[in-house]
Amino acid sequence: MKNALGTLPEALAGKVVTPEDPHYPLLRSTYTTVGRPAAVVRPQSAGDVAAALRFARETGLRVAVRSGGHGLSGSGTNDGGLVIDLGALRRIEVLDRSSRLVRVEAGARWARVTQALAPHGLVISSGDHGNVGVGGIATGGGVGWLVRQYGLTIDHVRAVEVVLPDGTFVRADAANEPELLWVMRGAGAGAGIAVAFEIEATELRDIGYVQLAAAVDPAGETLRRWAEVMGRAPRELSTVLTLTSGGTGTAAFITAVVASDSPAVIREAVEPLLGIGDVTAQEAHLAPYAALLPTQHLHANTGQNPSVTTNGLRTGMTPDAARAVVAAASGPRPIVVQLRSLGGAVHDPDPSGTAFAHRHQDTLVIGTAFPPDAPGALTAAWARVAPHVDGAYVNFESFPDEATFARTYPGATGTRVADLWKHYDPDGILRPAPRTPKG
Numbered sequence: 069m070k071n072a073l074g075t076l077p078e079a080l081a082g083k084v085v086t087p088e089d090p091h092y093p094l095l096r097s098t099y100t101t102v103g104r105p106a107a108v109v110r111p112q113s114a115g116d117v118a119a120a121l122r123f124a125r126e127t128g129l130r131v132a133v134r135s136g137g138h139g140l141s142g143s144g145t146n147d148g149g150l151v152i153d154l155g156a157l158r159r160i161e162v163l164d165r166s167s168r169l170v171r172v173e174a175g176a177r178w179a180r181v182t183q184a185l186a187p188h189g190l191v192i193s194s195g196d197h198g199n200v201g202v203g204g205i206a207t208g209g210g211v212g213w214l215v216r217q218y219g220l221t222i223d224h225v226r227a228v229e230v231v232l233p234d235g236t237f238v239r240a241d242a243a244n245e246p247e248l249l250w251v252m253r254g255a256g257a258g259a260g261i262a263v264a265f266e267i268e269a270t271e272l273r274d275i276g277y278v279q280l281a282a283a284v285d286p287a288g289e290t291l292r293r294w295a296e297v298m299g300r301a302p303r304e305l306s307t308v309l310t311l312t313s314g315g316t317g318t319a320a321f322i323t324a325v326v327a328s329d330s331p332a333v334i335r336e337a338v339e340p341l342l343g344i345g346d347v348t349a350q351e352a353h354l355a356p357y358a359a360l361l362p363t364q365h366l367h368a369n370t371g372q373n374p375s376v377t378t379n380g381l382r383t384g385m386t387p388d389a390a391r392a393v394v395a396a397a398s399g400p401r402p403i404v405v406q407l408r409s410l411g412g413a414v415h416d417p418d419p420s421g422t423a424f425a426h427r428h429q430d431t432l433v434i435g436t437a438f439p440p441d442a443p444g445a446l447t448a449a450w451a452r453v454a455p456h457v458d459g460a461y462v463n464f465e466s467f468p469d470e471a472t473f474a475r476t477y478p479g480a481t482g483t484r485v486a487d488l489w490k491h492y493d494p495d496g497i498l499r500p501a502p503r504t505p506k507g
């Protein structure tokens with residue numbers, strides 16, 4: 069079969085979308101980045117993924133891998149290259165109810181996974197949005213609504229089906245290809261294309277869902293008290309605190325999720341948050357976990373949110389750190405800052421057990437800026453926060469470079485990740501080209 073790209077392999081017939089195709093506008097971009105790829109391949113099997121990789125090699129087209137298209141660096145698209153879009157690989161299957169083992173394909177969205185598991189009374193903690201793809205979360209980390217109770221998504225990945233850059237198909241688990249399993253859990257993007265994961269889910273149906281709003285003082289006392297409460301909190305409680313500034317000052321919007329259907333447990337977990345400061349609004353519900361990631365979240369990605377994001381991790385909250393975070397969210401060019409509670413089950417695994425080594429910090433600090441001049445605003449505001457964080461989480465980073473790699477994969481972890489990326493992808497075909505800050 070021949071088209072503008074040359075001769076397509078038989079296996080890819082009918083699975084390639086080029087700019088002339090009416091579906092191209094809905095497939096060219098990611099959530100944050102408008103792309104102009106030469107073609108988007110939509111594989112329906114691991115064999116198709118291998119054929120797409122072979123085709124890219126033969127034509128010299130640069131490869132971008134996409135599962136859900138929510139990656140913040142926009143590496144799920146490119147200009148002039150080949151996008152391998154795994155969206156058609158989206159089966160979800162409970163393999164064994166008694167051991168809670170679930171097989172999910174990489175192109176499924178977490179809203180679909182959550183809805184499919186709900187009738188079984190099972191949950192996989194993934195992230196806060198249902199449109200995010202399985203592939204990006206399950207190869208990078210997965211800081212979800214239940215993070216302190218469940219840990220990261222990758223902590224529960226028991227096996228990964230991977231197409232390596234040379235086209236070989238491997239099922240990696242603890243007994244077979246353990247090094248590949250290790251790198252796929254936290255640094256998978258540089259080693260291979262994951263087509264499916266076997267993940268151990270947890271038993272859960274209903275959760276406590278509480279929303280609070282609190283005024284934030286410039287000295288950051290509210291944040292310090294939030295961090296203190298979270299330092300003592302039971303694992304059932306995970307919170308996300310979002311700081312925004314407007315005419316009336318800076319406010320913290322807190323979403324608290326309690327992994328329990330007991331009103332008494334929920335009340336006991338959440339009540340200390342009422343003492344962090346001037347809490348002006350509160351709302352509490354007992355809801356199915358599935359209500360947190362509804363199918364209403366699903367949408368096409370067309371570059372509609374050209375934001376840029378960076379992040380770091382913290383242990384404890386000193387007055388200086390709290391002040392710096394508030395200043396970033398309320399300065400002359402304020403950014404949106406989110407604090408996500410870690411700790412609990414995130415600290416359980418051995419730091420060398422996966423490629424996500426950050427097992428001692430208790431807060432993930434995320435900064436996001438929007439146009440105009442999003443990169444400039446982020447750089448200026450983040451300069452205040454940077455001295456107060458260490459480490460980074462790969463999935464909340466818009467401009468991954470060498471310095472970010474060193475923060476994300478520190479020390480021996482970084483050496484092992486770099487060695488394994490070189491081993492599995494010696495020609496670096498999965499390494500995205502550095503992105504130029506725009507927006």
Ligand SMILES: Cc1cc2nc3c(=O)[nH]c(=O)nc-3n(C[C@H](O)[C@H](O)[C@H](O)COP(=O)(O)OP(=O)(O)OC[C@H]3O[C@@H](n4cnc5c(N)ncnc54)[C@H](O)[C@@H]3O)c2cc1C
Binds near residue numbers: 136137138142258263
């Ligand atoms: C609105 C929004 C909410 C978010 N909320 C959370 C959250 O609560 N918790 C959290 O942890 N993160 C969150 N994120 C960040 C999210 O984890 C990352 O953006 C993640 O990469 C998205 O996965 P995706 O499959 O949709 O990404 P894509 O854009 O499809 O992929 C991004 C990159 O990840 C790699 N990748 C993707 N799939 C594969 C695969 N199958 N095999 C190998 N490499 C692959 C590739 O390098 C790819 O270019 C959020 C992002 C957004 C935009």
